[in-house]
Amino acid sequence: MNLGSDVVITITGIVLVFAILILLMLIITLEGKIFDGMAAKKKAAKEPAAPKAAAKPAAPVQQAAPAPVVEEGIPGDVVAAIMAAIHAMGNGKYTLKAVRRAANGWSKAGVNDTTAPF
Known part of the structure; x- marks a missing residue:
């Protein structure tokens, strides 16, 4: 093998590794934003719209x-x-x-x- 093809293979490998790492970083960031949005929707759905009028408790209230x-x-x-x-x-x-x-x-x-x- 000559030196020129070795350099090309090495540079191609390095570029490919970094490109895949950047792609993985973007995918994980996108997943994080999606799951944050889903959690915000669940939190908003769980919060009551308005508190109901307080009814008399059936049992005595403990201190x-x-x-x-x-x-x-x-x-x-x-x-x-x-x-x-x-x-x-x-x-x-x-x-x-x-x-x-x-x-x-x-x-x-x-x-x-x-x-x-x-």
Whole structure:
């Protein structure tokens, strides 16, 4: 083979790879826009047009438990997930009073594992 055909094959391969990557990028971007539009339509369909007049409740209304004391830096969705798990596992008998960060047990286990004598 001569050097000229090797260069042509190499450049053709590089151009083809980048063209396909650009095509894939465009396809994925288009899919993202389509799915965002579908999600917006579903969200708009789920929202009620106007709230209905409040009817008298059939059962007595329970007072909500006081909000738990949450350590700074813990996101609200984490607190909500913990509260939901406690409620589900305890059948509503338990309430969450406080949320705080604990020491990282995995790092301690790693240190103990790597520094333990044989």
